[in-house]
Amino acid sequence: MIKTISDEYVYKKEVDWSLLMEGLTLPVDNQVVFGQIMGRFIQRGESKDITLYLEGKAYHAKIVNVNFDPKFKRKKDTYQIRYSKNGELARALQAYFFKSFQFIKTTRENRDPSDRSMIKLPDEYKEYLAIYTTEYDDSYILEPILVDDMQVLREVVKGQKERELEAGLESDIQDETAGYDQMNQLIKIRKLNKKIGDNLKRLYQYRCQICGRLIGEEYGSHVVEAHHIEYFVKSLNNDASNQIIVCPNHHSIIHDVDPVFDRKRLLYIYPNGFEEKFVLNMHL
Ligand SMILES: [Zn+2]
Ligand SMILES: [Zn+2]
Known part of the structure; x- marks a missing residue:
């Protein structure tokens, strides 16, 4: 049982068929957080038992270090969270994310059976699962971010200035104009954004x-x-891949002159032609 929740870390995953059925793969940069057991890393082929909490209910799952065929000479370990296929947790997730579930299910049923490509949710239907760590390395808290949450967010951010919105997301100031349900949804998303x-x-x-x-x-x-x-007011995208960490000077300059971001070369191109390369990058 969880005593106190210290949500130190969060991973945000876009809902897809695998998540609704049996599990998800954790990205490489999250493995330090998820891949440990009793102070050491889970070895290839090994797994640890974990408990996932969703709205106060506990579900059993595993974190597995996938053991690939050694002939592929895989350099990086791959960790997955796995739960029983179409089992209790999968069905609970299907119920929470029923819009995503229906969309993907229908698309799967209506396509050529040989088509095994991944079905992406359209932007306006995108839903997410936030996975928070706790002070115990075998317990995690799941929080669904639903279409309705995103809709509330979309309405609230409409017409806001990006810089002010970002400042608001970093603070714990509450929007007094929002209703109770709206407030809960905003707190949920603000918490997620701040944590990322x-x-x-x-x-x-x-x-x-x-x-x-x-x-x-x-x-x-x-x-x-x-x-x-990509400005949050437009994209509503707070994935780590859409965020960078900047000093207040650079942040002000970026919002003042709106430079173009070149992701490939990892630099900003300012309107006067000046190009400035990032000196630090570990996550883009
Ligand atoms: Zn900004
Ligand atoms: Zn700077």
Whole structure:
């Protein structure tokens, strides 16, 4: 049983068929968080038993270090969360994400059976599962982010200025104009957004990814901000892959002149032609 919940880390996964049926693969940069058992890493072919909590109910699952054929010379380990196929947790997730489930199920039934490509949800139907760590390395908390949550968010952010919105997402100030249900949905999404940003700040040890500076060090402080590459007001995308960690100066400049982000070369191109390459990157 969980005593106190310390949601130190969160992984946000877009809902797909696998998640609704039997499990999900964890990205490489999350493996330090999920891949440990009793202070060491789970070895290839090994697994650990875990408990997933969804709305107060406990479900049994496993984290597996997938053991591939050695002849493929796989360099990185691959971790998966697995639960029993179409079992209790899968059916609970299908009920929460019933819109995604119906959409993918119908698409699967109506397509050529030889087509095994992954079915992506259309943007307006996208739903997510947030997986929070706890102080126990065998217990995790699941939180569904539903179409309805995203809809509320879409209405609330409409017409807002990106920089103010980002500042609002980082703070715990509550929107007094929102109703009770709306409020709960916003708190849920704000918490998720803040946690993803906080995880990234920790990853970069509070340094700006563009200039590498640690602002406030001499004062025993650190001032750093999370910026959404594709503006959150438009994209509603707070995945780690859409966030960068920047110092307040760079953040202000970005919002002032709106440079173009070149993801491949990992640099910003400013309207005056100046190109500035990131000095730090571990997650893009
Ligand atoms: Zn900077
Ligand atoms: Zn920003």
